[in-house]
Amino acid sequence: xxxxxxxxxxxxxxxxxxxxQALDRFLAGVERRALRIAEFGAGNREDALDIVQDSMLRxxxxxxxxxxxxxRPLFHRILQSRIADFHRREAVRRRWRIWLRSDDDxxxxxxxxxxxxxxxxxxxxxxAEHMSARLEQTLTQLPRRQQQAFLLRxxxxxxxxxxxxxxxxSEGSVKTHLSRAMGVLRKRLEDHRW
Amino acid sequence: xxxxxxxxxxxxxxxxRRRLDEDVEALDSAxxxxxxxxxxxxxxxxAQPKRPWWRILWSGGRPTGDWLVPAGAFASVxxxxxxxxxxxxxxxxGIAHAVDDLELFTAxxxxxxxxxxxxxxxxxxxxxTG
Numbered sequence: 384x385x386x387x388x389x390x391x392x393x394x395x396x397x398x399x400x401x402x403x404q405a406l407d408r409f410l411a412g413v414e415r416r417a418l419r420i421a422e423f424g425a426g427n428r429e430d431a432l433d434i435v436q437d438s439m440l441r442x443x444x445x446x447x448x449x450x451x452x453x454x455r456p457l458f459h460r461i462l463q464s465r466i467a468d469f470h471r472r473e474a475v476r477r478r479w480r481i482w483l484r485s486d487d488d489x490x491x492x493x494x495x496x497x498x499x500x501x502x503x504x505x506x507x508x509x510x511a512e513h514m515s516a517r518l519e520q521t522l523t524q525l526p527r528r529q530q531q532a533f534l535l536r537x538x539x540x541x542x543x544x545x546x547x548x549x550x551x552x553s554e555g556s557v558k559t560h561l562s563r564a565m566g567v568l569r570k571r572l573e574d575h576r577w
Numbered sequence: 578x579x580x581x582x583x584x585x586x587x588x589x590x591x592x593x594r595r596r597l598d599e600d601v602e603a604l605d606s607a608x609x610x611x612x613x614x615x616x617x618x619x620x621x622x623x624a625q626p627k628r629p630w631w632r633i634l635w636s637g638g639r640p641t642g643d644w645l646v647p648a649g650a651f652a653s654v655x656x657x658x659x660x661x662x663x664x665x666x667x668x669x670x671g672i673a674h675a676v677d678d679l680e681l682f683t684a685x686x687x688x689x690x691x692x693x694x695x696x697x698x699x700x701x702x703x704x705x706t707g
Contacts, residue, residue, distance in 0.1 A: 415601040436615035
């Protein structure tokens with residue numbers, strides 16, 4: 384008996400209807416904080432917006448049929464992956480700029496001249512503004528894995544297992560990264576009055 | 578960890594949380610609009626019926642997938658032959674190179690990055706000429 388391909392049960396199976404309302408609620412609830420996390424990772428809002436958009440698309444296209452409770456760690460895993468891809472692309476672009484330009488031209492590299500997003504300038508007058516800028520600068524300058532661990536555990540409120548899944552590492556690594564992040568933050572911020 | 582250190586950490590964490598929460602609440606309308614647009618795009622993609630890769634060729638309501646099984650088998654044989662050829666061509670470190678090459682051929686995301694290198698070179702040339 385010869386079966387045609389579409390007569391196999393798996394071939395005939397259609398994608399189950401997705402709960403787009405639940406997806407909408409989830410994405411609406413996570414998008415702002417995801418943008419902030421992507422901003423810390425990418426260093427600017429424009430790239431962060433692209434990263435968030437790409438992450439939303441990938442979640443929907445690849446994992447929307449998963450149980451709803453899995454969306455959050457999956458989305459953050461995708462988000463961190465997109466941030467890592469961004470850094471890899473930037474590294475390649477920087478290498479091209481070095482190879483294709485002279486040493487003199489390298490001084491005019493717009494990426495090199497771009498100020499850090501949280502640079503503290505003399506225009507910061509109030510102590511509160513100064514403190515906020517210093518805080519953001521400190522977070523931005525954390526090593527990427529320490530930054531991830533801190534934001535996912537301390538701000539997103541993920542437990543160790545969820546953060547490990549989002550970061551694609553072991554639970555022990557999450558604890559180590561977080562511990563080191565706290566060490567850096569403590570050293571740079573403990574003297575400030577809140 | 579001493580209690581003083583714990584208290585310091587708690588203060589730092591609470592302050593950072595408060596600051597970040599204030600940041601997301603204060604996002605400007607243009608940024609919020611972009612986020613909403615991204616969400617709509619993603620949901621529009623969700624509304625599209627997901628076509629399994631083996632049903633790409635749907636012709637006139639009648640599936641034409643009965644050639645896909647032998648085609649899939651041929652593709653597997655071809656990929657294996659390619660890997661073996663690469664291994665034979667470079668006996669030293671042949672396996673490692675074959676794996677690298679096969680991974681290069683099959684990793685879509687990496688190919689996209691390498692394909693964009695020409696764009697980056699064009700971008701550099703364009704910026705140099707102003």
